[in-house]
Amino acid sequence: xxxxxxxxxxxxxxxxxxxNDQAEILNLKAAFLGKKGKVSEVLKSLKDATxxxxxxxxxxxxxxxxNILKNVNDKLxxxxxxxxxxKLEKNKIDTSVFEDDYVNDFRHGGLHPRTLIQQEIEDxxxxxxxxxxxxxxxxxxxxxxxxxxxxxxxxARDMQDTFWFTHPQSEEENKHLLRTHTSTIQxxxxxxxxxxxxxxxxxxxxxxxxxxxxxxxxxNQLEGMMVGEDISIGHLIYFMKTLLKEIxxxxxxxxxRPGFFxxxxxxxxxxxxxxxCNGKGCxxxxxxxxxxxxxxGMVHPNVLKAGNxxxxxxxxxxxxLGLDRLVMMKYGIDDIRHLNSGDLRFNExxxxx
Ligand code: DAH
Numbered sequence: 001x002x003x004x005x006x007x008x009x010x011x012x013x014x015x016x017x018x019x020n021d022q023a024e025i026l027n028l029k030a031a032f033l034g035k036k037g038k039v040s041e042v043l044k045s046l047k048d049a050t051x052x053x054x055x056x057x058x059x060x061x062x063x064x065x066x067n068i069l070k071n072v073n074d075k076l077x078x079x080x081x082x083x084x085x086x087k088l089e090k091n092k093i094d095t096s097v098f099e100d101d102y103v104n105d106f107r108h109g110g111l112h113p114r115t116l117i118q119q120e121i122e123d124x125x126x127x128x129x130x131x132x133x134x135x136x137x138x139x140x141x142x143x144x145x146x147x148x149x150x151x152x153x154x155x156a157r158d159m160q161d162t163f164w165f166t167h168p169q170s171e172e173e174n175k176h177l178l179r180t181h182t183s184t185i186q187x188x189x190x191x192x193x194x195x196x197x198x199x200x201x202x203x204x205x206x207x208x209x210x211x212x213x214x215x216x217x218x219x220n221q222l223e224g225m226m227v228g229e230d231i232s233i234g235h236l237i238y239f240m241k242t243l244l245k246e247i248x249x250x251x252x253x254x255x256x257r258p259g260f261f262x263x264x265x266x267x268x269x270x271x272x273x274x275x276x277c278n279g280k281g282c283x284x285x286x287x288x289x290x291x292x293x294x295x296x297g298m299v300h301p302n303v304l305k306a307g308n309x310x311x312x313x314x315x316x317x318x319x320x321l322g323l324d325r326l327v328m329m330k331y332g333i334d335d336i337r338h339l340n341s342g343d344l345r346f347n348e349x350x351x352x353x
Contacts, residue, residue: 001042001049001057008038009064016071022079029072039065110351114220114327114339117247118202121222121321124246128239130224131199135185137206138165140174143184147306148263156262161208178206182223183263186299186318189225190307195314196228202323213283213335220323225299227309227316233266233298236317240270240294243321247330253279255290264297264318275329284334291329294321 012032019025032039043061046054111119122132135143141152150156165176185201202222209215226235237256244252252272259269272293274285281287296319301311324336331350333339338346 001045001053002060004042005039005057005060005064008032008042009067011038012068013071016075019075020079022076025072025075025079029068032068033065039068110347112339112347113331113333113350114323116350117327117330118220118222118323120247121243122200122202124243125200125224128242129198130226131197133185133189133199133201135179135182135188135201135203137179137204138176139179139184140176142174143187144177144179144181147187147303148183149300149302149306150262154262156260163206163208179203180207181205181320182221183318183320185223186225186263186303187307190227190304190309195309195316196226198224198226198228200224211337213337214286214325214328216324216336216340218340219336222321222323223318224321225316225318227299227304227314229314231298231316233317236296236298236319239317240296240319244272247326248275259295259297261295261297263300263303265300267295267297270294270296270319272329276332276334282334284328291325292322293325293329294319296320 012028015028016025019028031037034040039061046057046061049057126132144162145151145154145157160180162180163178165178166172182201182203182205185203189197189199189201200222201224202220204218204220206218209217211217224239226239241254244254252275254273255271257269257271259267261267269292271290273279274282274289274291276282276284277289279289281289285291296317299316299318304311304314304316324339327333327339328336
């Protein structure tokens with residue numbers, strides 16, 4: 001019977017060597033080791049053997065069973081490895097290809113000029129101890145108007161054409177809107193901290209306006225606020241001048257005019273001489289030679305109160321920089337609509353590789 005087992009093992013080995021298909025190999029295994037398999041059939045006849053014969057046959061049968069199993073598993077594993085290698089070979093990535101010339105035709109991703117300037121401004125203000133805050137695009141009337149000293153019947157509400165989520169004449173309290181300015185973050189910032197503090201807050205704002213070379217419905221501002229004891233207009237002017245010097249890397253002609261904004265008193269318009277036409281007059285500066293860039297002022301006591309700050313003890317300044325205008329001035333872009341155009345040829349000009 002031992003020789004019978006050895007013969008079976010030879011037969012198995014020969015067959016296995018010829019197979020390369022996983023299913024066929026499993027069938028072969030079953031044909032030998034399965035319940036009705038050849039090895040099992042031989043073992044069934046063990047019951048008729050003498051005890052001596054059993055002693056000899058038992059271990060031999062186990063050895064052959066083990067060998068068959070091992071060979072089957074080895075072969076299956078090898079097939080799997082071969083399959084993986086074949087796949088890898090087929091999908092091979094040749095990294096050396098990036099040295100080839102044709103790669104120069106690929107487009108590189110890059111930062112939008114507004115992002116570049118925003119990051120530059122954030123760095124300047126961070127170095128002067130300011131925090132950088134964020135706020136929601138969808139706001140309530142409270143944050144966009146009321147807390148900023150613009151009550152419901154105030155004519156200043158008409159200064160900013162608002163996208164309302166609910167009808168403006170509806171009775172509903174605290175109606176929702178798309179924020180018309182980043183000044184909303186002044187209120188959120190004040191309510192979340194105790195003076196003294198200073199922060200800036202860049203963000204997108206929305207107005208239901210006609211678009212032209214210098215107006216967009218969706219544009220960007222950068223708000224700033226500093227509150228403490230004995231803050232003066234001198235502080236305001238110092239920070240604004242530092243900002244402009246860092247951004248333009250040269251002295252820019254500025255002028256300060258009185259400006260009306262309900263949330264500041266006194267309020268100013270800081271204009272810079274138009275850098276597109278060098279003050280000669282063009283469509284961006286509406287042929288005046290000046291561009292309104294930085295409305296600002298000393299925070300109105302009512303606004304401090306709305307932010308839970310005692311106006312008897314503290315005061316401060318605020319500003320609302322027109323970020324897109326600044327980008328236009330810095331890079332000499334003559335139409336604000338380029339900024340949201342999504343045209344890659346436009347964006348690519350500002351990134352150096
Ligand atoms: N929120 C104003 C606007 O969008 C701009 C502004 C004016 C912001 C004066 C300020 C400020 O912080 O002090 O028209």
